[in-house]
Amino acid sequence: MPKKQKKRRKKASDNVFDLFTQFQVAQFKEGFQLMDRDKDGKLGPDDLDWTHKHVNLPTTDEKIGIMLADSPTAINFTMLLSMFAEKASGEQDDDDVIIKGFKTFANAEGKIDAPALRVALTCFADKFTKEEADDALEMFQVKDGFLDHALIVKLLTGPAGDDDEEAKEEEE
Incomplete structure (x- = not known):
């Protein structure tokens, strides 16, 4: 590989x-x-x-x-x-940091409890305002109180394959 x-x-x-x-x-x-x-x-x-x-x-x-x-x-x-x-x-985190960060919230089915994520977003580190947390959860598409870990990662890091395109652009 x-x-x-x-x-x-x-x-x-x-x-x-x-x-x-x-x-x-x-x-x-x-x-x-x-x-x-x-x-x-x-x-x-x-x-x-x-x-x-x-x-x-x-x-x-x-x-x-x-x-x-x-x-x-x-x-x-x-x-x-x-x-x-x-x-x-602002500083950008590498994709693997974003993936690992959200993975800590995901259960075995790859779902993230939306209320738990809201608390984390508004109470820890670089705290979101209530409005920012609302916007993020809306973008992440809450369904039945849960978020899809894979969808969040895709939204924040882009679809797979972007690495190759960026590398080509930088080489030119």
């Missing part, structure tokens, strides 16, 4: 500007310039406080401090772009 080939992910560029279109970068730049009220080239507490008030979002000094602490350095335009890219991208 041939050795199973691990799915290769496309490597993200080290240059954050390559992750967005020119139009998107221009939009982010315009937003940054609007938020940078003191025009010092970085976003500070006063800039964020003004921005929140300007768009009618309630905030506190504590929340602003938490936002600023999300950045390892002062938030200049490049750092802001990096933060957006990080938040937008």
